[in-house]
Amino acid sequence: MTRILAISGSLRRRSYNRALLQAASEHAPEGVEIEIYDELEALAPYNEDRENDRPESVEALMARIQEADALLLATPEFNTTLPGQLKHMIDWGSRPYGPDAALYGKPVAVIGASTTDYGAMWAQDTLRKALGIAGARVVDAELTVARAQNKFDEDGRLHDEETLEQLAHVIHSVARHHLELAGV
Numbered sequence: 001m002t003r004i005l006a007i008s009g010s011l012r013r014r015s016y017n018r019a020l021l022q023a024a025s026e027h028a029p030e031g032v033e034i035e036i037y038d039e040l041e042a043l044a045p046y047n048e049d050r051e052n053d054r055p056e057s058v059e060a061l062m063a064r065i066q067e068a069d070a071l072l073l074a075t076p077e078f079n080t081t082l083p084g085q086l087k088h089m090i091d092w093g094s095r096p097y098g099p100d101a102a103l104y105g106k107p108v109a110v111i112g113a114s115t116t117d118y119g120a121m122w123a124q125d126t127l128r129k130a131l132g133i134a135g136a137r138v139v140d141a142e143l144t145v146a147r148a149q150n151k152f153d154e155d156g157r158l159h160d161e162e163t164l165e166q167l168a169h170v171i172h173s174v175a176r177h178h179l180e181l182a183g184v
C-alpha cells in the first residue's frame with residue numbers, strides 16, 4: 001500500500017483545492033491510500049530559533065510527512081504566489097538542511113486550482129521550486145484547474161471528466177515514483 005498525505009494550501013471550508021484532494025482520495029487507485037491533512041491552519045510560523053525546540057504543531061506535521069510515502073499538495077494562488085501556511089510547512093520541512101529534513105527525498109506531486117484562467121500555475125511553479133531546493137523529489141506531472149467554479153458542483157464534488165483523468169495521472173505518477181524508489 002502506498003500512503004499519500006494530501007495537503008491543501010487553502011484553509012477555507014469550501015476550498016476548491018481541498019475539494020480537489022477529496023476527489024483524489026475518493027478516486028485513489030487500488031494499492032494507494034490518500035489521507036487529507038486538515039490542520040495546516042494551526043501550524044506555527046517558521047522561526048529558526050525554534051528549530052531545536054519545535055512547536056507541537058510542527059512536530060505533528062513533520063511526523064506525518066515522514067511517515068507518508070509521498071505527498072500531494074494542492075495550492076491556491078494568492079497574489080501570484082503560494083499561501084503563507086504552505087510556505088511555513090516547506091520552511092520547517094526543509095530543516096535541518098539535508099537528509100534529516102522531513103521533505104528530503106520525499107516524492108511530491110503539486111497540483112492547484114483557481115477561479116481564474118490560470119489554475120494557480122505561478123503558485124505551483126514557486127512551490128515546485130521551493131520543494132526542489134528542500135530536497136524533495138517533485139514529480140513531473142501537472143494539474144492546473146482553471147475556472148474551478150465550473151468544475152465542482154454545489155457540494156464540492158469534482159464533475160469534470162478531463163480533470164478527473166488528469167488527477168488520476170498525477171496520483172499514478174507520484175505513487176509510481178515512490179515504488180521505484182522503494183525498488184518495487
Ligand SMILES: Cc1cc2nc3c(=O)[nH]c(=O)nc-3n(C[C@H](O)[C@H](O)[C@H](O)COP(=O)(O)O)c2cc1C
Binds near residue numbers: 011014017076
Ligand atoms: C487574497 C487573494 C488573492 C488572490 N490572488 C490570485 C492570484 O494571484 N491568481 C489567481 O489565479 N487567483 C487569485 N485569487 C483567486 C483564487 O484563485 C480563488 O479565491 C480560489 O478559489 C482560491 O482557492 P480555494 O478555492 O482553494 O480557496 C486570489 C484570492 C484571494 C482571496
